[in-house]
Amino acid sequence: MQLNSLSTSIETHPLIGEATSINSDFDPEGVENDSSKLLSQNANEIPHAGITKINTLAGQKIEEFRKVLTKHHLEKHLVVLQDFPDPDALSAAWAYSLIAQQYDIKCDIFYAGALSHQENIALVKLTNLPAQRCPLQNLKSKDLSSYQGFVLVDNQGTTSQLFSVVQQANIPLIAVIDHHSMQGELKAEFVDIRPSVRATATIFTQYLQSGLLTLDSSISAHVKCATALMHGLRSDTAQLMQAQEEDFMAAAYLSRFYDSQLLNAILQANRSKRVMDVIERSLKNRIVQNNFSIAGVGYLRYDDRDAIPQAADFIVTEDNVHTAVVYGIVHDEDEELEVVIGSLRTTKLTLDPDEFIKEAFGQDSSGRFFGGGRTSAGGFEIPMGFLSGGNENSTYAKLKWEVFDTQIKQKLLRLVNPKDNPIQTE
Numbered sequence: 001m002q003l004n005s006l007s008t009s010i011e012t013h014p015l016i017g018e019a020t021s022i023n024s025d026f027d028p029e030g031v032e033n034d035s036s037k038l039l040s041q042n043a044n045e046i047p048h049a050g051i052t053k054i055n056t057l058a059g060q061k062i063e064e065f066r067k068v069l070t071k072h073h074l075e076k077h078l079v080v081l082q083d084f085p086d087p088d089a090l091s092a093a094w095a096y097s098l099i100a101q102q103y104d105i106k107c108d109i110f111y112a113g114a115l116s117h118q119e120n121i122a123l124v125k126l127t128n129l130p131a132q133r134c135p136l137q138n139l140k141s142k143d144l145s146s147y148q149g150f151v152l153v154d155n156q157g158t159t160s161q162l163f164s165v166v167q168q169a170n171i172p173l174i175a176v177i178d179h180h181s182m183q184g185e186l187k188a189e190f191v192d193i194r195p196s197v198r199a200t201a202t203i204f205t206q207y208l209q210s211g212l213l214t215l216d217s218s219i220s221a222h223v224k225c226a227t228a229l230m231h232g233l234r235s236d237t238a239q240l241m242q243a244q245e246e247d248f249m250a251a252a253y254l255s256r257f258y259d260s261q262l263l264n265a266i267l268q269a270n271r272s273k274r275v276m277d278v279i280e281r282s283l284k285n286r287i288v289q290n291n292f293s294i295a296g297v298g299y300l301r302y303d304d305r306d307a308i309p310q311a312a313d314f315i316v317t318e319d320n321v322h323t324a325v326v327y328g329i330v331h332d333e334d335e336e337l338e339v340v341i342g343s344l345r346t347t348k349l350t351l352d353p354d355e356f357i358k359e360a361f362g363q364d365s366s367g368r369f370f371g372g373g374r375t376s377a378g379g380f381e382i383p384m385g386f387l388s389g390g391n392e393n394s395t396y397a398k399l400k401w402e403v404f405d406t407q408i409k410q411k412l413l414r415l416v417n418p419k420d421n422p423i424q425t426e
């Protein structure tokens with residue numbers, strides 16, 4: 001019964017632009033739990049009913065995507081990634097550019113920040129993944145008129161500094177392909193936002209599988225891209241542990257093409273000493289309350305930003321801890337900019353990181369949330385504006401950290417403390 005009503009409602013929303021309504025009508029967590037429960041309970045009664053529906057949905061998107069690509073034949077596109085792209089983003093962007101090539105569309109893949117996770121650096125180096133760092137100032141001074149369009153992959157503009165510059169240059173937004181929950185209204189020619197899918201790499205693998213690009217094991221770039229997609233898919237699903245049926249299907253398809261030795265080499269990348277130091281600080285500074293572990297790690301260099309999610313990944317593994325939040329002040333020496341960056345990791349199925357972070361930190365003056373999340377993980381960024389810099393005065397630097405540290409803890413503990421807990425975690 002429930003499966004039927006779910007399928008009907010998906011069918012009546014042809015997804016484009018209506019992902020919001022699916023999202024607001026159904027809590028994505030609830031949808032997944034319901035459908036997986038029903039699939040296992042009713043598997044004998046209605047074999048593959050759910051899968052067929054999902055494939056129909058993906059099929060519609062693929063046809064639409066094909067038409068959009070055909071229309072933009074011979075153009076040049078800019079693929080905009082989040083400032084600190086992860087393997088899912090990097091691999092999906094590469095898949096976009098390989099698909100686009102079939103339509104004689106050239107692509108540049110840009111991100112503003114850095115590849116700070118050792119595995120991401122290894123991924124890009126070992127596969128020759130064509131993503132380029134383009135700091136905000138560089139993009140501002142660039143002539144963007146050679147791009148006929150831009151594309152957002154694994155993000156919706158909210159985590160990219162480049163987004164507003166590209167928008168201001170009046171470059172049309174061709175496509176948004178993402179699996180994060182809807183971040184707000186975006187006018188794009190093609191929208192494929194599926195929060196029920198665990199990785200953007202899964203969505204792109206479906207595109208490949210449907211023939212938008214026929215993978216060929218004798219073409220090195222195809223093998224490397226399949227390997228990158230496998231890495232993206234695995235890293236966004238906790239090594240497939242949180243993968244859903246669609247993600248497994250995508251991984252199964254990629255298994256025909258990917259290079260397991262290459263993937264192994266990427267995963268062997270070691271942590272830098274500075275990352276280890278941040279993990280140490282998070283261990284020293286953590287406070288544990290009601291199964292939440294909260295740790296402020298002080299100041300970090302821009303290039304070490306990824307130490308924050310790695311520390312969160314680590315401290316969430318402690319006995320009796322289900323949720324970890326690690327944050328620090330990241331400073332960009334080139335631009336004299338500082339931003340508080342935080343990561344949340346949870347193993348608690350009933351805790352929605354997106355809801356939790358939005359509730360904890362709220363919105364800025366323009367109504368933009370300071371962060372959000374997906375299943376089991378989330379993040380936030382709070383710009384420090386006028387208070388940025390001046391850290392050569394160590395008393396000031398210390399004071400500034402204490403103020404932010406205290407305020408973030410206050411905001412988090414308001415939700416962690418069950419007395420006036422507006423989010424029911426149980």
Ligand SMILES: [Mn+2]
Nearest residue numbers: 088154200236
């Ligand atoms: Mn992702």
